[in-house]
Amino acid sequence: MNSGTGIQELMAAETRASQIVAEARIARGDRMKQAQVDADELIAAYRLEQQDAFDKKANADGGSGNNASAKLQAETNAEVQDMQGQFHQNAQKAVDVLLSKCCEVSLEVPSARIRSTQKLYGK
Secondary structure, three states: OHHHHHHHHHHHHHHHHHHHHHHHHHHHHHHHHHHHHHHHHHHHHHHHHHHHHHHHHHHHHHOOHHHHHHHHHHHHHHHHHHHHHHHHHHHHHHHHHHHHHHHOOOOOOOHHHHHHHHHHHOO
């Protein structure tokens, strides 16, 4: 009878141990979830703080983002107009240079070519 009760006690201890392990796993999972929630809250607070600081600096530096954007757009348009003007001024010059280079054909055979041909054909 003692051996039967000993086995039952061992089985009960094993059951309790597996319950303790299961509870520990659940508790660990709960702690991890809570840590994630806490971290998300900290990140959100930090992000909000940094965004506020950025907004204050942007407003102090340039007033509003639209004003800076409009200024940049105006500068870009002015530069584009300037480049288009330069293009129209120099377009004919570029065409003239290209045509002159295309029409300049030298009919003179270089002396190095003559020598290499003579060596090849033995003249």
